[in-house]
Amino acid sequence: MASNAKLNFNPSKNYAESLDKVDPLNEYRNHFVYPKGKIYLDGNSLGLMPKAAEEGIQRVLTEWKTLGIEGWLEGKIPWFYYAEHLGKLCAPFVGAKPEEVIATGTTTVNLHSLVSTFYQPTEQKYKILADELNFPSDIYALRSQIELRGFDPQQGLVLAPSTDGNLLDEDQIISLMTEEIALILLPSVLYRSGQLLDIDKLTKAAHARHIPIGFDCSHSVGAVPHFFDAWNVDFAFWCSYKYLNGGPGASAFLYVNERHFSKTVGLRGWFGNNKKTQFDLALTFDQAKSAGAWQISSPNTLSAASIESGLNIITEAGIENIREKSLQLTQYFMNLVSHYLHNPPYSFSILNPIEEKRRGGHIALSRNAEVYRISQALKAHGIIPDFRPPNIIRIAPIALYNTYSELYHVVQTLKNIIDDKEFENFSDERKEIS
Numbered sequence: 001m002a003s004n005a006k007l008n009f010n011p012s013k014n015y016a017e018s019l020d021k022v023d024p025l026n027e028y029r030n031h032f033v034y035p036k037g038k039i040y041l042d043g044n045s046l047g048l049m050p051k052a053a054e055e056g057i058q059r060v061l062t063e064w065k066t067l068g069i070e071g072w073l074e075g076k077i078p079w080f081y082y083a084e085h086l087g088k089l090c091a092p093f094v095g096a097k098p099e100e101v102i103a104t105g106t107t108t109v110n111l112h113s114l115v116s117t118f119y120q121p122t123e124q125k126y127k128i129l130a131d132e133l134n135f136p137s138d139i140y141a142l143r144s145q146i147e148l149r150g151f152d153p154q155q156g157l158v159l160a161p162s163t164d165g166n167l168l169d170e171d172q173i174i175s176l177m178t179e180e181i182a183l184i185l186l187p188s189v190l191y192r193s194g195q196l197l198d199i200d201k202l203t204k205a206a207h208a209r210h211i212p213i214g215f216d217c218s219h220s221v222g223a224v225p226h227f228f229d230a231w232n233v234d235f236a237f238w239c240s241y242k243y244l245n246g247g248p249g250a251s252a253f254l255y256v257n258e259r260h261f262s263k264t265v266g267l268r269g270w271f272g273n274n275k276k277t278q279f280d281l282a283l284t285f286d287q288a289k290s291a292g293a294w295q296i297s298s299p300n301t302l303s304a305a306s307i308e309s310g311l312n313i314i315t316e317a318g319i320e321n322i323r324e325k326s327l328q329l330t331q332y333f334m335n336l337v338s339h340y341l342h343n344p345p346y347s348f349s350i351l352n353p354i355e356e357k358r359r360g361g362h363i364a365l366s367r368n369a370e371v372y373r374i375s376q377a378l379k380a381h382g383i384i385p386d387f388r389p390p391n392i393i394r395i396a397p398i399a400l401y402n403t404y405s406e407l408y409h410v411v412q413t414l415k416n417i418i419d420d421k422e423f424e425n426f427s428d429e430r431k432e433i434s
């Protein structure tokens, strides 16, 4: 297993504690409500609550109480501009201009909105290229978009195959960028294996073939820096409740490269109107000259308040510092697995790519058998990872609130679960959400 030059790995508990002591981000754990007695490793599914979220939401509730409708212009952050305000806060994390990012809708709704704009099929060029490892919601949405344009989704959706069921190969994806492809939509980080795709390379290849390309960055924004403008990506979208800690079901984000501001929005609504004329309430749409044009409806102000608190923490900590610590945490965890859990009877393996530039924020830990029951045994010990069928335990050490000592403890617990065959006490029957 590759080792990180910055980590001089040593398998002792003291070593983990010494890393925590010199961790420049260690104070940020105090900015979150950390569940008592637990080790939370699921921040890539639902980030923990920033303490400031409660105050933020309370502030908007008070504004609602005291200002009523006036809150739209007189709130501390005027509600009318809240989505733009969040866009401005989030833009530096993705290498975009403030007006290219907006908080709106939800992840899958934003996918629909952007695809309905950028997918302009013709009889000859009508296919969408995606990949077979993508999140199911994205695939359902793409098929429905193809159907809505009168094409057969069976023919119209090309899914780049995985080399091994876990990873994708960029060159193979590029080889599928043929004349028939009208649009490409790919993930930044694969939700199961944690592979980080080469967005720059894929975008260059797509543009060389005159194909617009967009990315679902739900699993990377807040963990990995992005450079959408420099890469010249056409569009992107991401949720706010994973690494951005915006809260369950909070509004999502989208990015539209400024060279597309004059494109006609596919799914129009009144919040996409130029703000100066929106309240003229004319029946002709005066499209905003910003990513804000892709808003459909009023911003969700309560969720905006909690998202804002999460974004402020990341701004303060610095996305580059977060990435650096995240890489060290995941490297440390892989080193521990290789030291303690690789050989039989443990027999764990790592499915995510090892190289830094190809891995996102989480580890895909695997084993031939009993993975679900092992994940249940971990939960019984107060350790919260998540399970992705058929054989992956995702471990997401979050730079803002997880520690090296926690990872040490998790690996020792896994070792005990196998030594004592503890997993045999758990049922194989899956719960609705695991």
Ligand SMILES: *Cc1c(COP(=O)(O)O)cnc(C)c1O
Pocket: 106, 107, 108, 109, 135, 137, 138, 187, 191, 216, 218, 219, 239, 252
């Ligand atoms: C989390 C996630 C989603 C979530 O979709 P919602 O519409 O927010 O429920 C979509 N795509 C990917 C890749 C995700 O990781």
